[in-house]
Amino acid sequence: MTAVEGAPPDSSRPPQLRRQLGTSGLVIHYVTSVMGAGVLLIPALAWRVAGPLSLLAWGLLILYSFPFALIFAKLSTLHPTSKGVARFVEAAFGPRAGRIAAVFLLITLLAGNPVLGLAAGRCLLAAVDPAASNRAALLAGAAVIVFCVLVNLLGIKVSTGAQTVVLGTVVLLLAVVICLALPKGDHTRLTPFAPHGWGALGTALLICFFGFIGWENAAPVAEEVRDPERTFPRGIFYAVSCVGLLYFAMAFTVAVALPDTADGASDLTAFVRLLHVATGAGLESGGYLLAGVLLLLTTNAWCLGTSRVVFALARDGILPTRLSRLSAHRHIPVRAVLALLPGYAVSVAALLVTDSSEATLIKASSATYVLIFLMAFVSGTRLLPRGPVAYLNLVVVAATLAMLPFFGFSVVIALAMLLVSVAAERWLSRYATPPKQKRGTLT
Known part of the structure; x- marks a missing residue:
């Protein structure tokens, strides 16, 4: 049951979020949840480890993402919370x-989300100081994360509205760069197709998979989607088509047009070098700025989704119930949003202390996301009604299981985190508050 705008809060029932997100807003949320690292950072990294074979990894994962996202949309429609x-x-x-x-x-x-905020800060800082230290870049990234958390205090409509304008501009600029760089490419770079051996396909899949993390980020906002049975199928089709096309176009452009470097240049400079190929001019600052803005948008979308997870867990008594209270005027889970700051601080502090980059989090957290997806798909075998989507879900379960061995030590980390979660649930359940005791709004 959804709260009526202007009606007094009912403290006898758990707080409910308002349904105010339409198809266009859901598409923007989907695209910004996925596209940041996948279009800017990962193509060059995958090319470096697998060469032209990385294009096969991209193709396989793009095909995988259609049923992947469709199943998440169907489950979100059946259980829109x-x-x-x-x-x-x-x-x-x-x-x-x-x-x-x-x-x-x-x-x-909380462990993996800071990756994109930190990468955004690194790019934005490089636009003004390319020689900045790693710790300075991490601090800039921390500032980006704080900014995105504060933006989410304005509400989902304001957040997605601002992202619509900025994302449209960024995607247009990316398309222009691709169109200008492709004619200058060298297609002989596509041979040999597997210069590092076919075994590199596994490494490429591991790297490219991180570019598809984010499809699940639409599930936590399902409670705020208007007419989910119609909105989710439309939103997923438009979003997956847009992201898949842009991903493969950028990966192919990197393959044929991005100059190789012998000095081990950072993958963050890949888009800047591609921009130089496209325009023939040294636009390093502009390239870093564009990359930073796109990564900032993705960070903002991930903050939104994670804050809704915090809100829902608090509403169910798994986390302190005060985090589930909504502001009286905007109906926003303010405390749940602000709780992201100490949560994200753990990963950021660990990187600062060890002077490590955000790439460490990518390698460590990839398999944990695979396990989360697998949980959803295995649940789908029980929840989805018989039909094409249910059969497709069985195929996705098999494909996801087949991918796990390629993730190597990251799987061990994921299993360790799962054991921690089992122990944490047992500890938290001792202090759980029954849902009926929750209050509705923040005073």
Whole structure:
């Protein structure tokens, strides 16, 4: 049941978020949740480890992303709450499994989300000081994360509205760069197709997969989507088509047109070098700025999705119930949004202390996202009604299981985090507050 705007809060029932996100808003949320690192950073990294073979990895994952996103959309339609994957697991396997999945999801999001904010800060700082130290870049990234958290205090409509304008401009500029750079490419670079051996396909899949993390980020906003049965299928089709086309176009452009460097240049400079190929001019600052803005948009979308997970877990008593209270005027989970700051601070502080880059988080967290997706798909085997989507889900389950061995030590990290989640759920359940005791709004 959705709260009526202007009506007094009902403190006898758990707080509910307003349905105010239409098809265009959902598409923007989908695209910005996925596209940052995938279009700017990962193509060059995948090319470096696998050469032209990386294009096969991109193609396989783009094909995988269509049923992947469709299943998430269908499950979100059947269970439109801000708990996301945890709600699917709960409906399929019971409350305790749902709580464990919820804790695992939250730990993964808090550990992995800072990647894009830190990369955004690195790019924005490089626009004014290319020689800045790693710790300075991390501090700039921390500032980006704080900015995105504050933007989310304005509400989902303001957040997605601002992203629509900026994202449209950025995508247009990316398309122009691709169109200008492609004619200057050298197609002989596509041979030999597997210069590092076919075994490099596994490494390329591991790297490219991070570019597709984010499709699940639409599930936590399902509670705020208008007419989800119509909005989700439309939103998913438009978003996956847009992202898939742009990803492969950028990966192919990197393959044929991005000059190789012998000095081990950072993958963050890949788009800047591609911009130089496209325009023939030294536009380093502009390239870093464009990359930073796109990564900032993705950070903002991830902050939105994660804050809704915090809100839902607090509403169910898994986290302190005060985090589920909504502001009286804007109906926004203010405390849940602000709770992201200490949550993200753990990963950022660890990188600062060790003087490591955000790439460390990519390698460490990739398999944890695969396990989260697998939880959703296995839940789907019980929840989806018989039909084409249910059969497609079985194929996706098999494909996801087949991918796990390619993730190497990252799988061990993911399993360790899952064990931590089991222990944390047991500890948290001792202090859980029954949902009926929750209050509705923030005074």
